[in-house]
Amino acid sequence: MWGIYxxxxxxxxxxxxxxxxxxxxxxxxxxLLGTAVGFLWGIVRASRRRIxxxxxxxxxxxxxxxxxxxxxxILFFILPEFGVHLEAxxxxxxxxxxxxxxxICEIVSSGIESVPHGQREAAVSSGLNGYxxxxxxxxxxxxxxxxxxxxxxxxxxxxxxxxxxAIGVMDVTRAGWLTVQRIPQxxxxxxxxxxxxxxxxxxxxQISGALEKRLGRSSRx
Amino acid sequence: MIEFRDxxxxxxxxxxxxxxxxxxxxxxVLVVCGPSGSGKSTLIRTINRLxxxxxxxxxxxxxxxxxxxxxxxxxxAEIGFVFQxxxxxxxxxxxxNVTLAPIKVRRMPRRExxxxxxxxxxKVGLADKLHQYPAQLSGGQQQRVAIARGLCMxxxxxxxxxxxxxxxxxxxxxxxxxxxxxxxxxxTMIVVTHEMGFARxxxxxxxxxxxxxxxxxxxxxxxxxxxxxxxxxxxxSKILTH
Numbered sequence: 009m010w011g012i013y014x015x016x017x018x019x020x021x022x023x024x025x026x027x028x029x030x031x032x033x034x035x036x037x038x039x040l041l042g043t044a045v046g047f048l049w050g051i052v053r054a055s056r057r058r059i060x061x062x063x064x065x066x067x068x069x070x071x072x073x074x075x076x077x078x079x080x081x082i083l084f085f086i087l088p089e090f091g092v093h094l095e096a097x098x099x100x101x102x103x104x105x106x107x108x109x110x111x112i113c114e115i116v117s118s119g120i121e122s123v124p125h126g127q128r129e130a131a132v133s134s135g136l137n138g139y140x141x142x143x144x145x146x147x148x149x150x151x152x153x154x155x156x157x158x159x160x161x162x163x164x165x166x167x168x169x170x171x172x173x174a175i176g177v178m179d180v181t182r183a184g185w186l187t188v189q190r191i192p193q194x195x196x197x198x199x200x201x202x203x204x205x206x207x208x209x210x211x212x213x214q215i216s217g218a219l220e221k222r223l224g225r226s227s228r229x
Numbered sequence: 230m231i232e233f234r235d236x237x238x239x240x241x242x243x244x245x246x247x248x249x250x251x252x253x254x255x256x257x258v259l260v261v262c263g264p265s266g267s268g269k270s271t272l273i274r275t276i277n278r279l280x281x282x283x284x285x286x287x288x289x290x291x292x293x294x295x296x297x298x299x300x301x302x303x304x305x306a307e308i309g310f311v312f313q314x315x316x317x318x319x320x321x322x323x324x325x326n327v328t329l330a331p332i333k334v335r336r337m338p339r340r341e342x343x344x345x346x347x348x349x350x351x352k353v354g355l356a357d358k359l360h361q362y363p364a365q366l367s368g369g370q371q372q373r374v375a376i377a378r379g380l381c382m383x384x385x386x387x388x389x390x391x392x393x394x395x396x397x398x399x400x401x402x403x404x405x406x407x408x409x410x411x412x413x414x415x416x417t418m419i420v421v422t423h424e425m426g427f428a429r430x431x432x433x434x435x436x437x438x439x440x441x442x443x444x445x446x447x448x449x450x451x452x453x454x455x456x457x458x459x460x461x462x463x464x465x466s467k468i469l470t471h
Binding site (some may be wrong): 127 | 309319334
Protein backbone atom coordinates (compact mmCIF):
# COMPACT_ATOMS: atom_id res chain seq x y z
CA MET A 9 0.00 0.00 0.00
CA TRP A 10 2.84 2.36 0.94
CA GLY A 11 4.47 1.63 -2.37
CA ILE A 12 1.59 3.13 -4.30
CA TYR A 13 1.58 6.25 -2.15
CA UNK A 14 5.29 6.58 -2.46
CA UNK A 15 4.98 6.40 -6.21
CA UNK A 16 2.22 9.03 -6.19
CA UNK A 17 4.32 11.21 -3.97
CA UNK A 18 7.25 10.86 -6.30
CA UNK A 19 5.00 11.96 -9.16
CA UNK A 20 4.06 15.11 -7.26
CA UNK A 21 7.71 15.88 -6.54
CA UNK A 22 7.83 18.69 -9.18
CA UNK A 23 4.86 20.24 -7.36
CA UNK A 24 6.80 20.13 -4.08
CA UNK A 25 9.89 21.58 -5.69
CA UNK A 26 7.81 24.47 -6.97
CA UNK A 27 6.61 24.96 -3.41
CA UNK A 28 10.18 24.78 -2.19
CA UNK A 29 11.16 27.43 -4.70
CA UNK A 30 8.38 29.67 -3.34
CA UNK A 31 9.58 29.10 0.21
CA UNK A 32 13.09 30.04 -0.83
CA UNK A 33 11.83 33.11 -2.71
CA UNK A 34 9.68 34.40 0.16
CA UNK A 35 12.23 33.77 2.88
CA UNK A 36 15.25 34.79 0.78
CA UNK A 37 13.68 38.10 -0.16
CA UNK A 38 12.45 38.71 3.38
CA UNK A 39 15.82 37.92 4.92
CA LEU A 40 17.53 40.32 2.55
CA LEU A 41 15.06 43.13 3.23
CA GLY A 42 14.81 42.28 6.91
CA THR A 43 18.59 42.31 7.31
CA ALA A 44 18.93 45.71 5.68
CA VAL A 45 16.11 47.26 7.71
CA GLY A 46 17.12 45.40 10.87
CA PHE A 47 20.69 46.74 10.70
CA LEU A 48 19.39 50.26 10.18
CA TRP A 49 17.00 49.99 13.12
CA GLY A 50 19.63 48.30 15.26
CA ILE A 51 22.15 51.08 14.59
CA VAL A 52 19.56 53.71 15.53
CA ARG A 53 18.60 51.72 18.60
CA ALA A 54 22.22 51.71 19.79
CA SER A 55 22.56 55.44 19.12
CA ARG A 56 21.46 58.43 21.16
CA ARG A 57 18.44 59.45 19.06
CA ARG A 58 15.91 59.19 21.86
CA ILE A 59 12.59 59.56 20.05
CA UNK A 60 13.47 57.37 17.09
CA UNK A 61 14.89 54.78 19.48
CA UNK A 62 11.71 54.67 21.54
CA UNK A 63 9.54 54.34 18.44
CA UNK A 64 11.55 51.43 17.09
CA UNK A 65 11.66 49.84 20.54
CA UNK A 66 7.87 50.01 20.84
CA UNK A 67 7.36 48.55 17.36
CA UNK A 68 9.79 45.71 18.03
CA UNK A 69 7.96 44.89 21.27
CA UNK A 70 4.57 44.82 19.51
CA UNK A 71 5.85 42.54 16.77
CA UNK A 72 7.73 40.25 19.13
CA UNK A 73 4.73 40.09 21.44
CA UNK A 74 2.14 39.00 18.86
CA UNK A 75 1.89 35.78 16.84
CA UNK A 76 3.17 35.98 13.30
CA UNK A 77 -0.03 34.33 12.06
CA UNK A 78 -2.07 37.19 13.51
CA UNK A 79 0.25 39.79 11.96
CA UNK A 80 -0.09 38.27 8.55
CA UNK A 81 -3.88 37.98 8.89
CA ILE A 82 -4.09 41.66 9.79
CA LEU A 83 -1.98 42.58 6.80
CA PHE A 84 -3.89 40.36 4.38
CA PHE A 85 -7.50 40.31 5.60
CA ILE A 86 -7.99 43.48 7.58
CA LEU A 87 -6.00 46.09 5.63
CA PRO A 88 -8.30 45.66 2.57
CA GLU A 89 -11.15 46.99 4.71
CA PHE A 90 -9.16 50.21 4.92
CA GLY A 91 -8.60 50.21 1.19
CA VAL A 92 -5.12 48.65 1.14
CA HIS A 93 -5.15 45.59 -1.08
CA LEU A 94 -2.14 43.33 -1.17
CA GLU A 95 -1.53 40.16 -3.12
CA ALA A 96 -0.57 37.14 -1.05
CA UNK A 97 3.09 37.18 -2.14
CA UNK A 98 3.90 40.84 -1.34
CA UNK A 99 1.86 40.58 1.87
CA UNK A 100 3.92 37.55 2.90
CA UNK A 101 7.22 39.25 2.06
CA UNK A 102 6.28 42.44 3.91
CA UNK A 103 5.12 40.61 7.03
CA UNK A 104 8.12 38.29 7.14
CA UNK A 105 10.61 41.09 6.38
CA UNK A 106 9.15 43.10 9.23
CA UNK A 107 9.39 40.16 11.60
CA UNK A 108 12.99 39.55 10.50
CA UNK A 109 13.87 43.24 10.90
CA UNK A 110 12.53 43.26 14.47
CA UNK A 111 14.57 40.27 15.59
CA ILE A 112 17.69 41.38 13.69
CA CYS A 113 17.38 44.90 15.14
CA GLU A 114 17.78 43.46 18.64
CA ILE A 115 20.76 41.30 17.63
CA VAL A 116 22.49 44.23 15.92
CA SER A 117 21.94 46.75 18.71
CA SER A 118 23.21 44.39 21.40
CA GLY A 119 26.17 43.55 19.16
CA ILE A 120 27.04 47.23 18.85
CA GLU A 121 26.65 47.74 22.58
CA SER A 122 29.05 44.85 23.21
CA VAL A 123 31.89 46.89 21.69
CA PRO A 124 33.81 48.53 24.57
CA HIS A 125 33.07 52.21 25.02
CA GLY A 126 36.76 53.08 24.72
CA GLN A 127 36.68 52.04 21.06
CA ARG A 128 34.20 54.76 20.22
CA GLU A 129 36.13 57.26 22.33
CA ALA A 130 39.34 56.46 20.47
CA ALA A 131 37.56 56.82 17.13
CA VAL A 132 35.89 60.08 18.18
CA SER A 133 39.18 61.48 19.46
CA SER A 134 40.99 60.84 16.21
CA GLY A 135 38.49 62.99 14.33
CA LEU A 136 36.48 60.27 12.56
CA ASN A 137 32.89 61.33 11.88
CA GLY A 138 29.89 59.32 13.01
CA TYR A 139 29.65 57.23 9.86
CA UNK A 140 33.39 56.52 9.79
CA UNK A 141 33.36 55.46 13.46
CA UNK A 142 30.59 53.00 12.72
CA UNK A 143 31.96 51.71 9.45
CA UNK A 144 35.62 51.26 10.37
CA UNK A 145 35.71 50.79 14.15
CA UNK A 146 32.38 49.76 15.67
CA UNK A 147 30.67 47.53 13.08
CA UNK A 148 33.67 45.32 12.23
CA UNK A 149 33.95 44.44 15.91
CA UNK A 150 30.21 44.18 16.48
CA UNK A 151 29.85 41.89 13.47
CA UNK A 152 31.80 39.13 15.18
CA UNK A 153 29.20 39.12 17.93
CA UNK A 154 26.27 39.63 15.56
CA UNK A 155 26.97 36.92 12.95
CA UNK A 156 26.34 33.66 14.87
CA UNK A 157 22.92 34.65 16.29
CA UNK A 158 22.04 36.33 12.98
CA UNK A 159 22.47 33.11 11.04
CA UNK A 160 20.59 31.28 13.79
CA UNK A 161 17.78 33.77 13.40
CA UNK A 162 17.69 33.09 9.65
CA UNK A 163 16.92 29.45 10.41
CA UNK A 164 14.00 30.43 12.64
CA UNK A 165 12.66 32.82 10.01
CA UNK A 166 12.82 30.27 7.22
CA UNK A 167 10.75 27.95 9.38
CA UNK A 168 8.36 30.78 10.30
CA UNK A 169 7.82 31.35 6.59
CA UNK A 170 5.60 28.25 6.59
CA UNK A 171 2.93 30.47 8.18
CA UNK A 172 2.48 32.34 4.88
CA UNK A 173 0.76 29.25 3.49
CA ALA A 174 -2.24 30.35 5.60
CA ILE A 175 -2.96 33.22 3.21
CA GLY A 176 -2.60 31.03 0.15
CA VAL A 177 1.05 31.46 -0.83
CA MET A 178 1.99 28.26 -2.64
CA ASP A 179 5.01 27.43 -0.53
CA VAL A 180 6.19 23.98 0.39
CA THR A 181 3.90 23.77 3.42
CA ARG A 182 0.85 24.55 1.27
CA ALA A 183 2.06 22.02 -1.27
CA GLY A 184 1.88 19.51 1.58
CA TRP A 185 -1.65 20.52 2.56
CA LEU A 186 -2.93 20.12 -0.96
CA THR A 187 -1.13 16.86 -1.57
CA VAL A 188 -2.31 15.21 1.63
CA GLN A 189 -5.87 15.49 0.32
CA ARG A 190 -5.00 13.22 -2.58
CA ILE A 191 -2.53 11.01 -0.77
CA PRO A 192 -3.96 10.31 2.68
CA GLN A 193 -0.59 9.41 4.19
CA UNK A 194 0.21 12.43 6.35
CA UNK A 195 3.41 10.99 7.66
CA UNK A 196 4.83 10.52 4.17
CA UNK A 197 3.67 13.89 2.85
CA UNK A 198 4.67 16.02 5.80
CA UNK A 199 7.77 13.94 6.29
CA UNK A 200 8.81 15.13 2.85
CA UNK A 201 7.83 18.72 3.68
CA UNK A 202 9.92 18.60 6.84
CA UNK A 203 12.82 17.08 4.96
CA UNK A 204 12.79 19.91 2.44
CA UNK A 205 12.88 22.56 5.20
CA UNK A 206 15.65 20.64 6.91
CA UNK A 207 17.65 20.58 3.67
CA UNK A 208 17.71 24.39 3.64
CA UNK A 209 18.14 24.95 7.35
CA UNK A 210 20.75 22.35 8.22
CA UNK A 211 23.63 24.01 6.35
CA UNK A 212 22.74 27.29 8.06
CA UNK A 213 22.77 25.61 11.47
CA GLN A 214 26.23 24.28 10.66
CA ILE A 215 27.43 27.72 9.59
CA SER A 216 26.07 29.34 12.74
CA GLY A 217 27.81 26.73 14.90
CA ALA A 218 31.10 27.22 13.06
CA LEU A 219 30.85 31.00 13.45
CA GLU A 220 30.20 30.63 17.15
CA LYS A 221 33.21 28.40 17.58
CA ARG A 222 35.40 30.85 15.67
CA LEU A 223 34.16 33.74 17.83
CA GLY A 224 34.92 31.79 20.99
CA ARG A 225 38.45 31.13 19.76
CA SER A 226 39.24 34.68 18.73
CA SER A 227 37.88 36.24 21.91
CA ARG A 228 40.15 33.99 23.94
CA UNK A 229 43.18 35.36 22.09
CA MET B 230 46.86 77.19 22.88
CA ILE B 231 44.46 75.95 25.57
CA GLU B 232 42.55 78.24 27.89
CA PHE B 233 40.06 77.33 30.64
CA ARG B 234 38.02 80.29 31.87
CA ASP B 235 36.09 79.43 35.00
CA UNK B 236 35.11 75.97 33.67
CA UNK B 237 32.50 73.93 35.55
CA UNK B 238 31.28 70.44 34.95
CA UNK B 239 28.71 68.30 36.70
CA UNK B 240 27.95 64.58 36.43
CA UNK B 241 24.35 64.77 37.58
CA UNK B 242 24.61 66.23 41.07
CA UNK B 243 28.32 65.66 41.30
CA UNK B 244 30.32 68.83 40.76
CA UNK B 245 33.51 67.46 39.17
CA UNK B 246 35.16 70.61 37.83
CA UNK B 247 34.76 73.68 40.03
CA UNK B 248 35.80 76.82 38.22
CA UNK B 249 38.99 75.76 36.51
CA UNK B 250 41.23 78.60 35.28
CA UNK B 251 44.23 77.50 33.31
CA UNK B 252 46.29 78.55 30.31
CA UNK B 253 48.62 76.21 28.50
CA UNK B 254 50.96 77.80 25.98
CA UNK B 255 52.08 76.23 22.70
CA UNK B 256 55.07 73.97 23.33
CA UNK B 257 54.37 73.67 27.03
CA VAL B 258 54.41 70.34 28.87
CA LEU B 259 51.98 70.32 31.78
CA VAL B 260 51.74 67.41 34.18
CA VAL B 261 48.53 67.09 36.19
CA CYS B 262 48.47 64.98 39.32
CA GLY B 263 46.03 64.42 42.13
CA PRO B 264 44.13 61.67 43.93
CA SER B 265 41.72 59.49 41.98
CA GLY B 266 38.35 61.15 41.61
CA SER B 267 39.90 64.60 41.75
CA GLY B 268 38.71 65.43 38.23
CA LYS B 269 42.07 65.36 36.49
CA SER B 270 40.97 62.90 33.80
CA THR B 271 37.75 64.81 33.30
CA LEU B 272 39.82 67.97 32.91
CA ILE B 273 41.73 66.71 29.88
CA ARG B 274 38.68 64.94 28.47
CA THR B 275 36.91 68.29 28.20
CA ILE B 276 39.62 69.62 25.89
CA ASN B 277 38.42 67.59 22.89
CA ARG B 278 34.89 67.48 24.28
CA LEU B 279 34.85 63.82 25.14
CA UNK B 280 33.12 65.42 28.12
CA UNK B 281 31.08 68.57 27.46
CA UNK B 282 31.28 71.36 30.04
CA UNK B 283 28.25 73.09 31.52
CA UNK B 284 29.62 76.48 32.47
CA UNK B 285 32.55 78.73 31.60
CA UNK B 286 34.62 79.03 28.47
CA UNK B 287 37.14 76.66 26.98
CA UNK B 288 39.20 77.86 24.03
CA UNK B 289 41.44 75.37 22.23
CA UNK B 290 43.53 76.42 19.25
CA UNK B 291 41.24 79.41 18.81
CA UNK B 292 38.06 77.30 18.81
CA UNK B 293 35.25 77.69 21.35
CA UNK B 294 34.94 74.16 22.70
CA UNK B 295 32.29 75.29 25.22
CA UNK B 296 29.99 76.33 22.37
CA UNK B 297 27.82 73.36 21.32
CA UNK B 298 27.70 74.79 17.81
CA UNK B 299 31.45 74.45 17.32
CA UNK B 300 32.00 71.40 15.12
CA UNK B 301 34.52 69.21 16.91
CA UNK B 302 35.62 66.77 14.21
CA UNK B 303 38.15 69.18 12.75
CA UNK B 304 39.59 70.23 16.10
CA UNK B 305 39.78 66.62 17.32
CA ALA B 306 41.99 65.82 14.34
CA GLU B 307 44.49 68.33 15.78
CA ILE B 308 44.51 66.76 19.24
CA GLY B 309 46.04 63.37 19.92
CA PHE B 310 44.53 61.52 22.87
CA VAL B 311 46.22 58.61 24.62
CA PHE B 312 44.07 56.51 26.95
CA GLN B 313 44.96 54.55 30.05
CA UNK B 314 43.55 51.38 28.44
CA UNK B 315 45.23 52.08 25.04
CA UNK B 316 41.93 51.54 23.15
CA UNK B 317 43.67 50.25 20.04
CA UNK B 318 41.38 48.83 17.38
CA UNK B 319 41.73 45.07 17.97
CA UNK B 320 40.70 44.09 14.43
CA UNK B 321 43.49 46.12 12.84
CA UNK B 322 47.26 45.70 12.70
CA UNK B 323 49.53 48.32 14.25
CA UNK B 324 50.02 49.95 10.87
CA UNK B 325 46.27 49.93 10.15
CA ASN B 326 45.60 51.44 13.57
CA VAL B 327 47.87 54.40 12.92
CA THR B 328 46.86 55.00 9.28
CA LEU B 329 43.06 54.86 9.64
CA ALA B 330 42.55 58.49 10.68
CA PRO B 331 45.13 59.97 8.27
CA ILE B 332 43.42 58.15 5.39
CA LYS B 333 39.82 58.84 6.41
CA VAL B 334 40.06 62.21 8.14
CA ARG B 335 43.03 63.81 6.37
CA ARG B 336 42.18 62.13 3.04
CA MET B 337 45.81 61.13 2.69
CA PRO B 338 46.54 58.63 -0.11
CA ARG B 339 47.03 55.15 1.38
CA ARG B 340 50.65 54.84 0.23
CA GLU B 341 51.60 58.15 1.75
CA UNK B 342 49.79 57.29 4.98
CA UNK B 343 51.57 53.96 5.17
CA UNK B 344 54.95 55.58 4.65
CA UNK B 345 54.13 58.03 7.42
CA UNK B 346 52.82 55.23 9.65
CA UNK B 347 55.99 53.19 9.20
CA UNK B 348 58.12 56.22 9.98
CA UNK B 349 56.22 57.09 13.16
CA UNK B 350 56.05 53.48 14.35
CA UNK B 351 59.81 53.26 13.82
CA LYS B 352 60.18 56.41 15.89
CA VAL B 353 58.42 54.78 18.84
CA GLY B 354 60.63 51.71 18.41
CA LEU B 355 58.14 49.40 16.73
CA ALA B 356 59.51 49.16 13.19
CA ASP B 357 59.34 45.36 13.46
CA LYS B 358 55.72 45.23 14.68
CA LEU B 359 53.91 46.89 11.77
CA HIS B 360 51.74 43.91 10.94
CA GLN B 361 51.06 42.61 14.43
CA TYR B 362 47.60 42.85 15.97
CA PRO B 363 47.22 44.57 19.35
CA ALA B 364 46.59 41.23 21.07
CA GLN B 365 50.03 40.09 19.91
CA LEU B 366 51.77 43.05 21.53
CA SER B 367 52.77 43.73 25.13
CA GLY B 368 51.09 46.53 27.08
CA GLY B 369 54.03 48.85 26.61
CA GLN B 370 54.10 48.16 22.89
CA GLN B 371 50.35 48.71 22.61
CA GLN B 372 50.62 52.06 24.35
CA ARG B 373 53.42 53.10 22.01
CA VAL B 374 51.23 52.19 19.02
CA ALA B 375 48.50 54.33 20.61
CA ILE B 376 50.90 57.26 20.87
CA ALA B 377 51.97 56.71 17.26
CA ARG B 378 48.29 56.69 16.27
CA GLY B 379 47.96 60.17 17.72
CA LEU B 380 51.20 61.41 16.18
CA CYS B 381 50.30 60.26 12.67
CA MET B 382 47.70 63.01 12.58
CA UNK B 383 50.52 65.54 13.07
CA UNK B 384 48.61 67.01 16.02
CA UNK B 385 49.17 70.40 17.63
CA UNK B 386 48.39 69.01 21.09
CA UNK B 387 48.86 65.60 22.71
CA UNK B 388 46.80 64.64 25.73
CA UNK B 389 47.74 61.68 27.93
CA UNK B 390 45.27 60.22 30.41
CA UNK B 391 47.30 58.11 32.87
CA UNK B 392 49.24 56.50 30.01
CA UNK B 393 51.32 54.21 32.23
CA UNK B 394 48.79 53.26 34.92
CA UNK B 395 47.70 50.05 33.23
CA UNK B 396 51.24 48.89 32.50
CA UNK B 397 53.46 46.39 34.25
CA UNK B 398 56.33 48.24 35.94
CA UNK B 399 58.98 46.99 33.53
CA UNK B 400 57.09 48.50 30.59
CA UNK B 401 56.52 51.96 32.02
CA UNK B 402 59.88 53.32 31.02
CA UNK B 403 59.64 52.48 27.32
CA UNK B 404 56.45 54.54 27.15
CA UNK B 405 57.85 57.43 29.18
CA UNK B 406 60.92 57.43 26.94
CA UNK B 407 58.72 58.06 23.90
CA UNK B 408 56.93 60.85 25.76
CA UNK B 409 60.22 62.45 26.83
CA UNK B 410 61.37 62.52 23.21
CA UNK B 411 58.09 64.12 22.22
CA UNK B 412 58.44 66.80 24.88
CA UNK B 413 61.96 67.58 23.70
CA UNK B 414 60.60 68.16 20.19
CA UNK B 415 58.39 70.93 21.54
CA UNK B 416 55.01 69.19 21.44
CA THR B 417 52.27 70.85 23.50
CA MET B 418 51.37 68.18 26.03
CA ILE B 419 49.10 67.71 29.00
CA VAL B 420 49.89 64.54 30.90
CA VAL B 421 47.77 63.17 33.72
CA THR B 422 50.11 60.90 35.61
CA HIS B 423 51.56 59.87 38.95
CA GLU B 424 55.03 59.48 37.48
CA MET B 425 56.69 62.23 39.49
CA GLY B 426 60.14 61.44 38.08
CA PHE B 427 58.76 62.21 34.63
CA ALA B 428 57.17 65.40 35.93
CA ARG B 429 60.40 66.59 37.53
CA UNK B 430 62.38 65.89 34.41
CA UNK B 431 60.25 67.11 31.50
CA UNK B 432 57.32 69.18 32.77
CA UNK B 433 57.43 72.94 32.46
CA UNK B 434 54.73 73.15 35.12
CA UNK B 435 53.08 70.66 37.43
CA UNK B 436 49.47 71.05 38.56
CA UNK B 437 47.78 69.45 41.55
CA UNK B 438 44.02 68.81 41.51
CA UNK B 439 41.75 67.80 44.35
CA UNK B 440 37.94 67.68 44.60
CA UNK B 441 37.50 69.29 41.19
CA UNK B 442 39.72 72.27 41.94
CA UNK B 443 43.10 73.26 40.63
CA UNK B 444 44.85 73.66 43.96
CA UNK B 445 48.33 74.51 42.86
CA UNK B 446 50.34 74.95 39.71
CA UNK B 447 54.07 75.68 39.54
CA UNK B 448 57.31 74.77 37.80
CA UNK B 449 58.52 71.38 39.03
CA UNK B 450 61.47 72.66 41.10
CA UNK B 451 59.14 74.88 43.08
CA UNK B 452 56.24 72.42 43.09
CA UNK B 453 58.24 69.64 44.67
CA UNK B 454 60.53 71.71 46.91
CA UNK B 455 58.05 74.25 48.26
CA UNK B 456 54.43 73.18 47.78
CA UNK B 457 52.20 76.03 48.91
CA UNK B 458 49.11 74.14 49.92
CA UNK B 459 48.73 71.66 52.75
CA UNK B 460 46.75 69.30 50.52
CA UNK B 461 49.53 69.25 47.93
CA UNK B 462 52.10 68.51 50.63
CA UNK B 463 49.99 65.67 51.97
CA UNK B 464 49.49 64.19 48.53
CA UNK B 465 53.17 64.43 47.64
CA SER B 466 54.25 62.87 50.91
CA LYS B 467 51.95 59.93 50.17
CA ILE B 468 53.09 59.20 46.65
CA LEU B 469 56.76 60.11 46.97
CA THR B 470 57.42 57.71 49.84
CA HIS B 471 56.40 54.79 47.64
